[in-house]
Amino acid sequence: MNVIEIKDLVKIYNSSEVQVKAVNGITVNFEEGEFTAVVGPSGSGKTTFLNMLGGLDRPTSGSVKIGGTNVWDLSSRKLIDFRMNNIGFVFQSYNLIPVLTAGENVEFIMHLQGRPKKEREERTKEMLEAMGIGDRIKSRPAKLSGGQQQRVAVARALASKPEFILADEPTANLDSHSTTELLELMSQMNKKYNTTFIFATHDQRVMDKARRIITIEDGKILSDEKFER
Amino acid sequence: MKNFKIAWRNLWRKPWRTIITSGSIFFGVIFTAIMTSMQYGSYDSMIDNVVKFYSGYIQIFTEAYHENKTINNTFELEEQLVEIVNNTPEITQYTSRLEYFTLASSEELTRGAMVIGIIPASENKVTNLKKWVAEGNYLSEGDDGVLVAIDLAKYLHIGVGDSLVLYGQGFHGVMAAGIYPVKGILKFPSPELNKQFIYMDLTTAQTFFSAPGKLSSFVLMVEDHYHLTAAMNQLKKKIEPPFVVMSWDELQPELVSMIEADKAGGVFMKAILYMIITFGIFGTILMMISERKRELGVMIAIGMQRHKLGIILFIETFFMGLLGAISGLLASIPLVYYFFKNPIPLTGDAAKTMIEMGIEPYMYFSMHPKVFYTQAIIVFIITMVIALFPIYKAFTLKLISALRA
Numbered sequence: 001m002n003v004i005e006i007k008d009l010v011k012i013y014n015s016s017e018v019q020v021k022a023v024n025g026i027t028v029n030f031e032e033g034e035f036t037a038v039v040g041p042s043g044s045g046k047t048t049f050l051n052m053l054g055g056l057d058r059p060t061s062g063s064v065k066i067g068g069t070n071v072w073d074l075s076s077r078k079l080i081d082f083r084m085n086n087i088g089f090v091f092q093s094y095n096l097i098p099v100l101t102a103g104e105n106v107e108f109i110m111h112l113q114g115r116p117k118k119e120r121e122e123r124t125k126e127m128l129e130a131m132g133i134g135d136r137i138k139s140r141p142a143k144l145s146g147g148q149q150q151r152v153a154v155a156r157a158l159a160s161k162p163e164f165i166l167a168d169e170p171t172a173n174l175d176s177h178s179t180t181e182l183l184e185l186m187s188q189m190n191k192k193y194n195t196t197f198i199f200a201t202h203d204q205r206v207m208d209k210a211r212r213i214i215t216i217e218d219g220k221i222l223s224d225e226k227f228e229r
Numbered sequence: 230m231k232n233f234k235i236a237w238r239n240l241w242r243k244p245w246r247t248i249i250t251s252g253s254i255f256f257g258v259i260f261t262a263i264m265t266s267m268q269y270g271s272y273d274s275m276i277d278n279v280v281k282f283y284s285g286y287i288q289i290f291t292e293a294y295h296e297n298k299t300i301n302n303t304f305e306l307e308e309q310l311v312e313i314v315n316n317t318p319e320i321t322q323y324t325s326r327l328e329y330f331t332l333a334s335s336e337e338l339t340r341g342a343m344v345i346g347i348i349p350a351s352e353n354k355v356t357n358l359k360k361w362v363a364e365g366n367y368l369s370e371g372d373d374g375v376l377v378a379i380d381l382a383k384y385l386h387i388g389v390g391d392s393l394v395l396y397g398q399g400f401h402g403v404m405a406a407g408i409y410p411v412k413g414i415l416k417f418p419s420p421e422l423n424k425q426f427i428y429m430d431l432t433t434a435q436t437f438f439s440a441p442g443k444l445s446s447f448v449l450m451v452e453d454h455y456h457l458t459a460a461m462n463q464l465k466k467k468i469e470p471p472f473v474v475m476s477w478d479e480l481q482p483e484l485v486s487m488i489e490a491d492k493a494g495g496v497f498m499k500a501i502l503y504m505i506i507t508f509g510i511f512g513t514i515l516m517m518i519s520e521r522k523r524e525l526g527v528m529i530a531i532g533m534q535r536h537k538l539g540i541i542l543f544i545e546t547f548f549m550g551l552l553g554a555i556s557g558l559l560a561s562i563p564l565v566y567y568f569f570k571n572p573i574p575l576t577g578d579a580a581k582t583m584i585e586m587g588i589e590p591y592m593y594f595s596m597h598p599k600v601f602y603t604q605a606i607i608v609f610i611i612t613m614v615i616a617l618f619p620i621y622k623a624f625t626l627k628l629i630s631a632l633r634a
Contacts (some may be wrong), residue, residue: 054532057629077534084532091632095527098239111231112532160532 003163003196004030004053009062011048011219022048023059030164033194035187035229037201037210045219046169053198054166055083067163080165084112088157088195090167094149096141102128103137109160109161127155130192131185147178151185158189161214164196171203183209232537236544237579247549250513255560257506261499261604262561263334266568268495269595272488276454278476279484283422285324285355285448286457288466288480289314291471294445300329300400303443313467314449320448320461324351327434327443330395333377333406333427335385342381343425346434355450358428365389365413372430374412380543381421382414389414395427400440405600407437422436438622455597459620506608511615514546525623526631535623550612558605565601568594 008166009022022045022073025065032034034113038046050059054066062094064071066086074082128134131151133144141149157165167186172178187209190197193196199206207213211229215222241249280286289310293302299338305323312321327346349368353359358376359367360384368376375393377385387393389410389460399405409429417423435441451460464474478485518525528538572591575583 007323051629054530056632080529080532080534083530089527089530091527093523095523095632097235097524097528099235099242108231110530113241 001173003032003067005063005065006053007063007065009049009064010060011045011052011057012060012176021219023052025062026219028214028224029143030196030198030220032163032196034164034196034198035190035210035213036197036212036214037199038214039201039207039208040222042202043200044216046216048219050166050168050200050217054087054089084109084160086163088160088162088165088168089221090097090150090153090157090165092169092172094141094146094153094173096149096152096156098141101138101140101172102144102148102155104192105108105141105152106155106159109156113160123159124155127159128152130158130189131155132181145176145178146219147182150178150182152175154182154186154189158193158195161193162195163197167197167199167201169201170199171201171206176205179203179205188196230403232541233544236541236548239541239545240270244426246513246517247552250510250549251556252391253315253506253509253513254550254612255557256552257509257511257608258557258605259564260559261506261608262566262595262601264502265493265604266565266594266596266600267592268492269461269597269600270572270593272590273453273490273595274589274593275488276477278486279481280450280454281356281399282417282419283356284477284480286451287456287460287474289447289449289464289468289474291443291474292473293471295473295475298445300327300438300440300443300445304326305441305442306444306447306513310447310468310472313464314447315341317460317463319451319456319463320449321452322354323433324348324448325444326352326441326448327431327438328445329397329438331395333381333385334394334396335387335391338385338518340381340384341425341506342395342427344427344434344437346429346431346438346450348431351427361415361417361451362413363416365411367413368428368430371432373409373433374429375409375476376413376428377411377505378413378423378426379414379416380420381425381427382411382501383423387411393427393549393585395437399438402445402473403439403515405438405500407463409433411467417525420463427512429449478586487490495564501610503607507611510550510612512616516617517545518542522626522631522634525626526628526634529626529628530632535626539623542623543616546612546616546619549562550609553612554609557608561604565594566596567594 007022007027010021013020013022026049038049039045048057052059058072061139070078071082081139097108101110106124106127107120110123122144126135127139131154133148133151136144136148144152169184174182183205186197189195199210212226214224280576291302314323325348329344330341331344334340349370349372361375363379366375377387377393382388387584392408393411394408396406413427414486435443451457461474461476468474529535572593575590583586584588
């Protein structure tokens with residue numbers, strides 16, 4: 001079943017003298033439970049594509065339908081709520097809220113969703129334990145290593161029970177050991193919760209884990225391959 | 230609650246930034262409080278000097294006397310009027326006067342003069358008249374001598390112990406004439422007063438003007454001008470025609486104009502100070518927003534509504550404003566109190582001019598509560614206006630550029 005349907009997606013950036021087509025007519029669908037890597041060289045348009053898919057950057061034309069809802073038809077306010085309830089984000093630089101502990105960072109999104117305190121606490125504990133950092137629940141991000149911070153970021157992304165998770169270069173700032181561990185954990189989460197993961201990456205280790213690889217170049221899909229893993 | 234927690238923790242993630250922002254508010258409150266205290270202190274001293282010099286804070290006289298200051302429009306002090314004054318708790322002192330113009334002559338010269346009949350003891354309590362006696366002695370109850378202002382005495386070539394002839398018109402056209410020994414010479418700071426004032430005992434003056442029991446004005450004092458409004462409200466309610474009650478500012482509109490003009494200058498200075506404070510606070514808030522652009526972008530990206538983010542940022546600025554305003558308020562009290570107790574002595578020409586004006590050459594400070602709370606409130610309001618900027622930023626933040634910041 002398709003959870004995401006993307007049709008003729010175009011993004012044009014207007015600089016002072018030239019128009020840059022960052023994404024040039026992408027049409028693609030994603031199914032529930034996919035573990036997909038969107039790959040391509042720097043400037044190929046993969047991050048722009050992911051941003052439009054995640055409701056962060058408005059496309060110049062085309063549509064993004066998630067669970068039947070055309071994301072870019074939503075008002076700014078509804079779009080924020082939509083992102084909160086349907087999409088989890090994992091950023092390259094972790095982007096945790098520095099003044100909140102690991103537990104509070106994970107709990108924060110559920111707090112925004114208005115979930116009861118007991119449920120928030122239980123799920124926070126569950127997510128952090130699943131990511132192998134249950135003992136760091138009370139640590140602030142500054143006290144955590146890069147790998148641990150990214151695990152908290154994944155736990156935060158999963159906490160809201162989203163339809164899918166968008167991860168933009170999640171391993172770019174991690175060492176080899178942390179990358180392997182994180183990918184393994186994300187793969188486990190994908191299987192355990194059947195959450196769709198879509199990565200924008202250059203990292204071969206991510207590609208090696210992905211069951212689908214979409215290659216983008218000059219804003220267009222060059223190839224779309226599926227693997228049994 | 231979560232919003233408060235995040236805002237509170239954000240304040241202390243970079244303590245120096247919070248300290249600098251709150252510090253600019255803190256010093257803003259202190260500087261403006263000192264400046265206002267100095268301004269109010271100088272007005273208090275100016276008003277105090279003027280009212281204690283002659284007019285008193287409040288005067289009661291007849292409507293007719295107010296219209297036409299003739300001896301025929303004087304009045305007899307009724308028991309009821311004294312009772313009203315005695316029942317007004319703000320009134321601290323009062324005295325009675327009978328004043329009218331007459332001619333003053335020595336052996337060879339004559340000049341117009343203002344004769345003021347006073348009750349020596351109570352007049353001294355109200356106006357400190359005794360301190361202006363440059364030669365001779367002050368009057369006593371029932372005294373038949375007179376105190377003559379120095380320039381008038383010089384003009385008439387008279388001194389202490391000489392005789393002064395007064396003649397003019399008394400009550401209802403009766404001829405007023407008398408010869409009085411000069412008991413003292415008064416030297417006022419004002420040249421105008423030195424040219425024309427003659428003081429004598431009230432009963433002696435009433436006899437001279439053939440106006441027994443008559444007064445031209447009943448002069449009242451309050452603790453300070455901050456108590457004036459309450460006293461005036463009570464007196465105006467109770468005192469009925471033919472009497473009128475007037476405060477020093479109604480009696481001396483020129484002084485009010487002078488203070489108003491000075492206040493306008495003060496407002497300008499304070500506006501400059503407020504502007505500096507505003508830019509100081511705004512600068513740090515701007516820095517705070519700029520530093521946290523990506524973090525704010527992430528919060529919106531993961532699902533925080535912009536208005537909620539705006540609330541968090543507003544709360545942060547609110548806390549910093551509150552911290553700065555309250556600490557500034559608390560710190561300014563002992564500081565101003567020190568200057569209140571130890572006024573700054575003036576030197577040079579400024580001091581000389583003030584001494585000549587009969588004013589002590591000090592820069593006075595006021596401890597009126599208004600000095601403190603108004604400054605804290607104004608600076609706090611400025612901070613709250615600045616706090617609208619982060620809200621504006623939260624609503625206009627470009628998500629992608631914030632996430633790339």
